[in-house]
Amino acid sequence: MELNLKLSDKLNRHFYSRSALEVAPELLGKLFVRIIDGEILAGIIVEVEAYLNQSDMASHSYNGLTKRNAVMFGECGHLYVYFTYGMYYCCNVVTGARNDGQAVLIRGIEPLKGIDIMLRNRFAEKNPKAALLKNITNGPGKICLAFDIDKHENGTDLTANRIFILDYKNIDKNSILSSTRVGIKKSADLPWRFYLKDNPHVSKNSKR
DNA sequence: TACTAGATCGGCT
């Protein structure tokens, strides 16, 4: 598949400056891109979750600024990467005004370009049985493995040219579904997860 | 298909 990347379609700071609840559903259908060693890794965002601040007990920003969550309180349009469960990284897009502490977690991506590299990053030499296309980037930890994102990418400016998001595909409002967020105990009833209906790259861990 | 345990460690109570 030939992919036409137009840098002029890159989402700008203004796009990210709004509320995470506004930005999250609009990220669906956009193209997440990483240039690494001259190679292009890219895929369509198909699942996200919004995390706010004082009003959201599940958010890392809920208890205020710390060293770990500092990027969330910085300028919007940067990547917030955190380490969890002792083995995985998850990546978020910072939104809102400085000091808001808002972000959108990227949970599902449909791989389009650099799939061979993603497969290598995800599975290396082990267990080729699990290496199905729909299993490469259907979950936040998997996305960071496939795109080789770890703590070094925490704070990366998405308006620069290493990791960025392009306007790509118009999504019909009717094909966007929402539900409660995955894997949290606090504020678990808020319907702040958004995903594309019937897309196979949405993480399976869904309720409702 | 559905549920469970184990891996593994930084952040914070």
Added chain:
DNA sequence: GCCGATCTAGTAG
């Protein structure tokens, strides 16, 4: 010390 915005392999039905 405890727990987590996860994933996988294993077992049972």
